[in-house]
Amino acid sequence: MADVYDRWHKSHPKSDDEECSEHKSRTRRLVPTKDHGTGKRWQVRYRDLNGHQRKENFEIKARAEARAASVETELQRGTFVDPNAGKVTLATYAEQWLQAATAGMGTVDLYEGVVRNHIKPHLGGRQLRSISQPSLIQAWLKKLQDADLEASTISWVHSILTAILDSAVEDGLIVKNPCKASTVKLPKRPKKKIVPWSVERVHAVIAGLPERFRAGGKLTFGCGLRQGEVFGIAVEDIDFKRRLLHVNRQVKLVRSSMVFALPKGERLRSIPLPDELAKVLKEHVKEFPPKRVALPWRVPDGEERTYRLLFTTDEGKAYHRSVFNQYDWKAALATAGVIPPREKGSPRYAAAPDDGMHALRHAYASVLLDAGESIKALSEYLGHSDPGFTLRTYTHLMPQSEARTRQAIDAAFVPPPTEGTPDQGREQVCPHCALAA
Numbered sequence: 001m002a003d004v005y006d007r008w009h010k011s012h013p014k015s016d017d018e019e020c021s022e023h024k025s026r027t028r029r030l031v032p033t034k035d036h037g038t039g040k041r042w043q044v045r046y047r048d049l050n051g052h053q054r055k056e057n058f059e060i061k062a063r064a065e066a067r068a069a070s071v072e073t074e075l076q077r078g079t080f081v082d083p084n085a086g087k088v089t090l091a092t093y094a095e096q097w098l099q100a101a102t103a104g105m106g107t108v109d110l111y112e113g114v115v116r117n118h119i120k121p122h123l124g125g126r127q128l129r130s131i132s133q134p135s136l137i138q139a140w141l142k143k144l145q146d147a148d149l150e151a152s153t154i155s156w157v158h159s160i161l162t163a164i165l166d167s168a169v170e171d172g173l174i175v176k177n178p179c180k181a182s183t184v185k186l187p188k189r190p191k192k193k194i195v196p197w198s199v200e201r202v203h204a205v206i207a208g209l210p211e212r213f214r215a216g217g218k219l220t221f222g223c224g225l226r227q228g229e230v231f232g233i234a235v236e237d238i239d240f241k242r243r244l245l246h247v248n249r250q251v252k253l254v255r256s257s258m259v260f261a262l263p264k265g266e267r268l269r270s271i272p273l274p275d276e277l278a279k280v281l282k283e284h285v286k287e288f289p290p291k292r293v294a295l296p297w298r299v300p301d302g303e304e305r306t307y308r309l310l311f312t313t314d315e316g317k318a319y320h321r322s323v324f325n326q327y328d329w330k331a332a333l334a335t336a337g338v339i340p341p342r343e344k345g346s347p348r349y350a351a352a353p354d355d356g357m358h359a360l361r362h363a364y365a366s367v368l369l370d371a372g373e374s375i376k377a378l379s380e381y382l383g384h385s386d387p388g389f390t391l392r393t394y395t396h397l398m399p400q401s402e403a404r405t406r407q408a409i410d411a412a413f414v415p416p417p418t419e420g421t422p423d424q425g426r427e428q429v430c431p432h433c434a435l436a437a
Contacts, residue, residue: 002046002068002075004061008036044068049080080172088173090131090164091124097164104261105299106254114160118144123161128173131165134181141186151189158186194393196366197359201336205360208335210328213319215284216311217332219245220357222277224364224382227357228252229263231319234307235290238281243273247383249307251318257300258318260307267383284310291316329357365394 005011009020013031020030022037040057042064048054058064074080094115101108122140123131131137144154162179169177178184197205206217220230228250237246247269252261262268290308295318297305309318330349333339339350361382368378379390 002044002071004064004068005043005045006030006041007039007043007057008033008041044071046071046075049075049078087127087129089124090126090128091120093128093168093173094119094124094164097167104254106252109255111160114157115164118149118157119161119164128165128168132174132176132178134178134183137161137178137181137184141184145187151187155186155189194362197363199363199367201338202360202363204336205332205338208332212288212314213311213328215280217360218277218280219310221360221364222274222280223271224361224368225271226250226264226361226383227321227324229383231309231311231321231324232260232307233310235285235310236308238273238278238310240273240278240282243275243278245271245273247271251295251321253321254298254300258295258320259298259300259302260295260305261298263383265383265385267385269380269383271381281310288312293318325356362394365390369394 009023009030010017010033013029017031020032020036022032023030040059042058042061044056044058044064044067046054046068056064056067058067071080098108098112098115101111103111122143123136141154141158144157145151149157158179162177165174165177165179168174202221206214206221209217216230219225219233220227223245225233225247229247231251232249233245233247234249237248239246247263249260250263251258253259254261288311290310291312292306293309293312293316294304294306296302311319313319326348330339330342330352333352333355334341334349338355339352342349365378365382368381369375375391375394376387378394379387382390384390
């Protein structure tokens with residue numbers, strides 16, 4: 001219940017109290033209080049959803065009555081938001097949100113970088129209650145775009161702010177999330193179609209890898225693994241008898257430290273192991289026996305776990321993603337002619353953003369699709385949580401499939417052979433209707 005009170009006059013005056021000399025009323029006798037003439041006259045009093053007493057003051061009675069009616073409705077609907085709660089700044093609330101995040105440490109680090117670099121500089125000093133206009137969010141997105149951020153990066157940054165403000169809504173600090181307004185438009189991301197490597201390029205790059213990791217390149221392509229999953233494969237993960245490869249872990253970087261962790265999305269899976277690949281792995285185990293490698297589990301200070309890794313460096317350590325990519329992988333790309341050779345005196349190779357080790361995974365997907373494998377099965381082998389994502393990513397096939405498409409449609413245009421006279425024993429069908437069907 002929200003009620004309006006006159007702060008300047010007593011609600012229950014005594015009979016001998018002296019009347020107010022400044023204000024008169026037709027309905028009641030006005031007796032001044034000790035606060036008469038100070039501050040705003042009209043006060044709305046109510047108890048919030050938690051039972052706490054709230055007071056809001058207004059100069060005009062009509063505004064106080066309108067606020068009382070609004071509060072009454074919000075309390076009944078359960079949508080009441082404390083007008084003082086939103087005074088906390090976005091920067092302060094974002095820090096609280098980060099501390100409460102339950103995602104993995106590496107993911108939280110990414111969130112923290114987004115907040116530090118793209119949210120705090122533009123919006124961090126504003127109170128939550130002031131971040132209510134969709135136009136403010138649109139202007140912020142424009143600033144990010146003017147700073148030459150890619151559309152995909154802006155979308156990622158926007159998703160983090162959306163999550164933070166969603167939490168603020170749930171906490172009752174703001175009424176609604178302006179990031180979700182229909183007038184907020186993200187810059188369009190250009191549709192970049194993945195062009196899978198040819199099988200010839202796959203073999204050429206794998207041949208350029210260090211001998212002790214050449215089988216690792218073949219395993220990446222032969223089972224469509226992620227790089228960290230290949231680095232984390234242990235000899236006990238290979239079931240030669242049932243011809244299966246079990247993906248149980250990955251080697252990942254968390255705050256620059258290598259750790260063992262579950263595969264992306266915590267999706268353990270088993271993948272068919274081709275016979276030719278099984279032979280390659282058996283030969284590799286003979287030539288390069290597995291090494292026992294100990295790393296923390298999930299976080300740098302996590303419990304140490306030991307596995308007999310199939311692929312290790314010359315020193316018997318797990319591969320470090322950054323070192324491997326910069327030297328071993330790019331050397332293989334240069335050997336295969338994908339990127340130019342390293343310039344004399346330069347410590348680094350040319351950039352290859354579209355030709356990372358993930359290209360072997362794309363090639364695996366394309367080969368299976370070209371062979372007629374189902375999207376559902378491919379999604380399971382790749383460890384995707386949603387077959388729809390697999391479909392959107394790999395709707396293309398290898399170039400050879402174009403010829404197969406032409407052959408299939410050409411065959412459909414050839415009438416099937418019939419016995420006897422074509423018109424005997426069947427209804428006449430319009431050829432145009434048949435094609436339409």
